[in-house]
Amino acid sequence: MSDFLFRFGGEGGEGVISTGELFTTACARSGLEIYTFRSYPAEIKGGHAMIQVRVADSNVLLSRGDRADVLVAFNKESYDRHYKELKDGGVLVFDNTDFLPDDDTRTLKYPIPFNKIAMEEIGVRLTKNMVSLGALSELFGVPQDKFKELIREKFSKKGEAVLEKNFQALAAGAKYVRENLKKEDKIRVEPTGRQPRLVLSGNEALSLGAIAAGLKVYAGYPITPASTILEFLAKELPKVGGVVIQTEDEIAALGTVLGASFAGKKAMTATSGPGFSLMIEMLGLAVMAELPAVIVNAQRAGPSTGMPTKMEQADLMMAIYAGHGEAPRVVLGLTSVEDCFYGMIRAFNIAETYQTPVVVLTDQGLAQREASITKPDVTGIEVLERRKPTVEELANYERFRITPDNVSPMSVPGMPDGFYSATGIEHTEAGALNYEPANHNKMIAKRANKLQGVLKLPWIVKTYGLEKPEVAVIGWGSGEGVIREAVDKANKAGFKVGALHPKILWPFPAEIINKYLAQGVKRVIVPELNYSGQFASLLKQHLTNGNRSIDVVPMAKAGGIPWTPDEIVAEIKEASKIHA
Amino acid sequence: MPKMTAAQYKTKIEPVWCPGCGDFGVLNALCNALSVKEVDPKNLVFASGIGCSGRLPPYVQAYGFHTVHGRVLPISTGIKVANPDLTVVAVGGDGDAFAIGGGHIPHMSRRNPSVVYIVMDNGTYGLTKGQASPTGPLGMKTGASPYGTIEPPLNPIAMALAYDISFVARAYSGKNKELEALILKALNHRGFSFIDVISPCITYYNTYKQLPPLLAPVPDTHDVKDRVKAFELALKEDKIYLGLFYQNERPTFEERIRSVVDQSEASGIPRLDEIFLDFA
Numbered sequence: 001m002s003d004f005l006f007r008f009g010g011e012g013g014e015g016v017i018s019t020g021e022l023f024t025t026a027c028a029r030s031g032l033e034i035y036t037f038r039s040y041p042a043e044i045k046g047g048h049a050m051i052q053v054r055v056a057d058s059n060v061l062l063s064r065g066d067r068a069d070v071l072v073a074f075n076k077e078s079y080d081r082h083y084k085e086l087k088d089g090g091v092l093v094f095d096n097t098d099f100l101p102d103d104d105t106r107t108l109k110y111p112i113p114f115n116k117i118a119m120e121e122i123g124v125r126l127t128k129n130m131v132s133l134g135a136l137s138e139l140f141g142v143p144q145d146k147f148k149e150l151i152r153e154k155f156s157k158k159g160e161a162v163l164e165k166n167f168q169a170l171a172a173g174a175k176y177v178r179e180n181l182k183k184e185d186k187i188r189v190e191p192t193g194r195q196p197r198l199v200l201s202g203n204e205a206l207s208l209g210a211i212a213a214g215l216k217v218y219a220g221y222p223i224t225p226a227s228t229i230l231e232f233l234a235k236e237l238p239k240v241g242g243v244v245i246q247t248e249d250e251i252a253a254l255g256t257v258l259g260a261s262f263a264g265k266k267a268m269t270a271t272s273g274p275g276f277s278l279m280i281e282m283l284g285l286a287v288m289a290e291l292p293a294v295i296v297n298a299q300r301a302g303p304s305t306g307m308p309t310k311m312e313q314a315d316l317m318m319a320i321y322a323g324h325g326e327a328p329r330v331v332l333g334l335t336s337v338e339d340c341f342y343g344m345i346r347a348f349n350i351a352e353t354y355q356t357p358v359v360v361l362t363d364q365g366l367a368q369r370e371a372s373i374t375k376p377d378v379t380g381i382e383v384l385e386r387r388k389p390t391v392e393e394l395a396n397y398e399r400f401r402i403t404p405d406n407v408s409p410m411s412v413p414g415m416p417d418g419f420y421s422a423t424g425i426e427h428t429e430a431g432a433l434n435y436e437p438a439n440h441n442k443m444i445a446k447r448a449n450k451l452q453g454v455l456k457l458p459w460i461v462k463t464y465g466l467e468k469p470e471v472a473v474i475g476w477g478s479g480e481g482v483i484r485e486a487v488d489k490a491n492k493a494g495f496k497v498g499a500l501h502p503k504i505l506w507p508f509p510a511e512i513i514n515k516y517l518a519q520g521v522k523r524v525i526v527p528e529l530n531y532s533g534q535f536a537s538l539l540k541q542h543l544t545n546g547n548r549s550i551d552v553v554p555m556a557k558a559g560g561i562p563w564t565p566d567e568i569v570a571e572i573k574e575a576s577k578i579h580a
Numbered sequence: 581m582p583k584m585t586a587a588q589y590k591t592k593i594e595p596v597w598c599p600g601c602g603d604f605g606v607l608n609a610l611c612n613a614l615s616v617k618e619v620d621p622k623n624l625v626f627a628s629g630i631g632c633s634g635r636l637p638p639y640v641q642a643y644g645f646h647t648v649h650g651r652v653l654p655i656s657t658g659i660k661v662a663n664p665d666l667t668v669v670a671v672g673g674d675g676d677a678f679a680i681g682g683g684h685i686p687h688m689s690r691r692n693p694s695v696v697y698i699v700m701d702n703g704t705y706g707l708t709k710g711q712a713s714p715t716g717p718l719g720m721k722t723g724a725s726p727y728g729t730i731e732p733p734l735n736p737i738a739m740a741l742a743y744d745i746s747f748v749a750r751a752y753s754g755k756n757k758e759l760e761a762l763i764l765k766a767l768n769h770r771g772f773s774f775i776d777v778i779s780p781c782i783t784y785y786n787t788y789k790q791l792p793p794l795l796a797p798v799p800d801t802h803d804v805k806d807r808v809k810a811f812e813l814a815l816k817e818d819k820i821y822l823g824l825f826y827q828n829e830r831p832t833f834e835e836r837i838r839s840v841v842d843q844s845e846a847s848g849i850p851r852l853d854e855i856f857l858d859f860a
Contacts (some may be wrong), residue, residue: 259658421644
């Protein structure tokens, strides 16, 4: 079993990210599992750019991993920044025409003059990236043919001459390694002979999930890191007869979505924190008018403009509570690239079934990283539709009639006798405006209670590790994989730890969590990427009497990058010590 | 569908408006025009923003969506693109249209969906008891401007022309036949149509006496395709012209969306499986 982490660093805008992406796809096409993580500046040119890919030959990858096995440093800055995160005995591949590393024996060092080869042998400076890929192919076993195939797909429109230069650069990198370097490491990422894997970013998987769920109208405004959803759907949604509208702002985006939903279509928008802030009044309208809608918030570090290209999980409270008055909605947290696909189907199914806005939380890290997944079987997907009124119900139609499950039959324009006015003003069951306290009390309860059904869905939490642990790790959203990997490591080291990961964040799955904790958990670690420990405080609020003595330890950081497995393992060890 | 009278387009709900409010005239003219055009109520949607005029939707036999302040245009766009067979009428006041919602108007014009937008323009915020609106005159004294307003009004017709809205008209709620005729024209227009209806507020800013002497019909000789001439009429300070200033039919949003779908070679058959292949 092989499992290696490659990190690429260099000047932003110089093709570092594309180099990492080509390496990733070549690995996936060789039947390897991949998991990427990247960090780049908000600027289009300049600044430092980094992409890393973890590559394994069999096991599904759960996190970005810990320290790197290979660091490809295109400049001094990337060496300075990342060298300490290169494992002892790891490999530093660097451009010795740009800099020379310190003379230590901690790692193996392969100097390759990328720039010089590109300039002198190829005559085009930016082919240094292809030189590096040629070198990596020679060093670590990714077939050069896979790179050639990708280069052909990527650059074929630019003509044979450009293709030829790139092929030459690839060959030159490989040749340099053959003639000048002696491989002293054991790192190999060779083809497995298995089927090529689908490589999707979180945003791509999410968009495909929305299409699979029956999305027909998408409206959005460009914002990092959600813009790629707009771009992806602009290309793909018309193919299934859908509409994508780039609106003038986020208010208009959610407005367009609500109009389309009112008129009977499945509709969604996607944004990030600043845009989500603008949508809040509309979110309240969706709750009041009981309109299905899916709102994706790809969280980034805030507040205000914050750090657009860095991740954070700090919009949880906002997703749950934002808005004036009491406006209950459903909040889901996407947990992995694969879950982005299935999670969106669940989001639409809930939105339609319960006639409610569903806020779907992803984040910059999950949105932009790629992972290999098994191709979903689209024939087996369950897609639900909103409850339409029957002929009898239309005879004396009441749009907001209180039913046993508090979900009312919903007519749409075009339906005879289904007339009603959707309104943000409080209304009666028939939809007439009404300001009476008794009516308000009744209707506000209806809107809150109808969401309780969501908590009966079978998939709302996942558990990992020991079934009856002493130490429990409860995170949320994109923390799932890294927590799972950490728990697995800790279990193997003998620690009595388990993990519960909620996929539904609101309504809060209190009953199922309390039941899990009541089995003998003494301490709960809550890893989340925010400063104040938002989920941890929700959890404390919802502990039942018997569970109040359990320590809830927030493990919160707001640095803008995800956890590594070892950071969580260290916390598990610490927590176990206290209870030993 | 059997022909419905104007009265049959009205529901039994009693409007909340003050007796003498201009909005009654708008409601009457609307129902008359709907009757003439024989619009099937099941395919008719009235969307509105917030304000006295925003209360209109349930008074008409149709589907209604009484939304939030200033956002009736994006919501109407969503309704129209979701189902292009619907007749969509957006209504609201001048605060809704030109203050809080002003940013949506140019984009509505760029998109040009077939939505009729009727602004009941009275120069004041009636529902919050008479503050000055963006079309109230300079120096208007109100609770929020006790020394008189210090912001001159905007000119909705000139603004609509500048944005190149494909149908620009002005009417007066007191001239019901003319208003009805304009609404009918707007309903027949392919694309976004904008009618600024001067609809006085009898309670907070009563202009019933001062307005009529200033009103004049757009001259018969005016060519509605001539945008520059339309600007001249809109900028006249001694007269308030009523009628159709400008009409320029061009492809609608629904048509352009259709052509994008066609370009993407939509087969109507979900082809999600094929999309996956792009990521192998």
